[in-house]
Amino acid sequence: MQNGEKVIDLSEILKGLGNKWVVLSKDESAVLAVADTLEELRDKIQEGIVMMVPDPDYEFVPTFSSICG
């Protein structure tokens, strides 16, 4: 993670990877692996930081609320 004022710019390295699981390098400067499922990334997960890339065609409004039951 970068601490400070500068944004973490993933806009180029994540292009074309919407809805994919990715493993980013620890400094978040590169994509180490891409897959449709986490299972496919199993051997790479511990090498970096995982992220599910948002779909670039839709606004992401996830607001996640639960119904107790």
Add this chain to the structure above:
Amino acid sequence: MIVPYTKIPFNNKRGYYYQPLLPVTFSHKGKPFRINALVDSGAQTTGLNAQIATFFGIDYRKCPKGQAYGIEGAGKETWKYELKMVIDNLPNSELIVPLQFIESRSVGAILGHGAFFDNFILTFEAYSLRFQIDHKPNQFWLSAPNAQS
């Protein structure tokens, strides 16, 4: 701790937007899983993609069931669990987070209300493309004014 926003590709005119993502590490039976999680002040609870449960070897479908709904209002089945979580680069941030696993093609990890928002001060400064996360004041500090009166 100041955390910069993350610039994400998007098919709009400028080609991107910003999200408040926080690198956190969930762990289960000593096995870590580090993920960029979305800090969502509108979320009532913390949600994790069910594939993460499978990664940990958790048979989530045997967990107590819940239901979640989002903007579309339709209920979606979830499974309740608790995991240990640490915020990367924030000392003494380990906590047990009650969460819900959800089978989703769009949600990786969402940090919502409940244990996460209850234990930290979160200040969004979107105009500066950053947010701040810090430990909440401890109980002694909160009760000090009353103790002196």
